[in-house]
Amino acid sequence: MFCFLTAFHGISQEEEPEVLPEYSKYKDLTTKTWINTYGNIRIGKRLFWDAQTHLRLEETEATPFVGQVAQVYNRHAIGYIHSKYFNVRLGGVLRLNFNTDEASTDRNLVPEWRIWHQYQFAQALESMMIYHRIRIEHRWTQGFAENSEYIFRNRWRYMFRMKIPLNNHKLKPKTLYVAPEAELIMQSGKAVVASPMEDLRLTTTLGYILTP
Template structure:
């Protein structure tokens, strides 16, 4: 049994243990949000070992009076930066800062601040498996250290750690391998756990499935559109919230090395 398989089984054990909490209470799931997320991902390789990684997101959510409207309120502006380290062909890491702007859940309500700022430090480890047929499979481990506060006026910052594991794949549809002019399908599943003084009966922050289709325009640009479903645990431990999000992304990969060494940079851990 491989090390990554052991880690996955451990995370799944914690996940199902979280789902089983408060067994004496009936589980309740409420669909609370729909939204549109727009993302730009930038990856620049400076040398065989080092590069720059960036993510920039604009997120909106449904109006207060229609949960299925997908649009109506600003949700977040999300900026993540990092130093990309390439250890070998199958393993790379990123470390850097993040700044998230969280907008008020009720525009015009004086009980909420219009925007709060959420700084983070994050690091990520990406394992790339050898291609099997048309399948290219990835294991992504991401860790975030967050200072976050609610939009309530005078709310205090709370420190939490977040632990994420994502399993995803790229499956080319019109070619055998990913290359320019390739259409591809990408399924993924990601588990979010978190810890901190403010976390009690709700260790499972989120579980996401994100599936969609992409197109590799050329060596530097890839487009991707997909649907994401989320399931998150509320503070009670037996209540859950879910959401449906449509995501639209562009991936920009640049390589300052010789042109013949470049490949389409789509493995960005979206």
């Protein structure tokens, strides 16, 4: 089936036509180092505290490779375990953004606020586990310029992850496993005009199970 769509748009005499750039511009490649901690702490039979902290470094001309402090994350939430295969959580984020532009004369530090909620589904497949994670974030961000207004955006994140045992037939104590994952991050809001896709993250983790 073929579908043809035709759109007509009138421009008044006072309205200037939109001027598009001639070619795409890409940022220079930079090295970023993330040091993260993740903790799920039981506070009841079904309730738990999700405590996450991130220290993110970004290279500059004066500090190549390892770089300088760019962001400090504090992400926390209260989670509820519905079953072995489904859990949810709701919480807030305080992210401190540092100005890594060495030529900038604007402020050095601005806070970013978020509310986030997450829904994680798990399913067993043969000897491995598969996870589907949906995370929604409501963000209030601000530029480094003095008296900058806060901009509101939403982030829509979906992550697919697998846990595959390497030295056992199932995931149990004393098991080494590999966990490939892919996460697609989209964004929406009044300030999002031509970049709805914010990020695509492909990572692989090597893990070891110590206890149940």
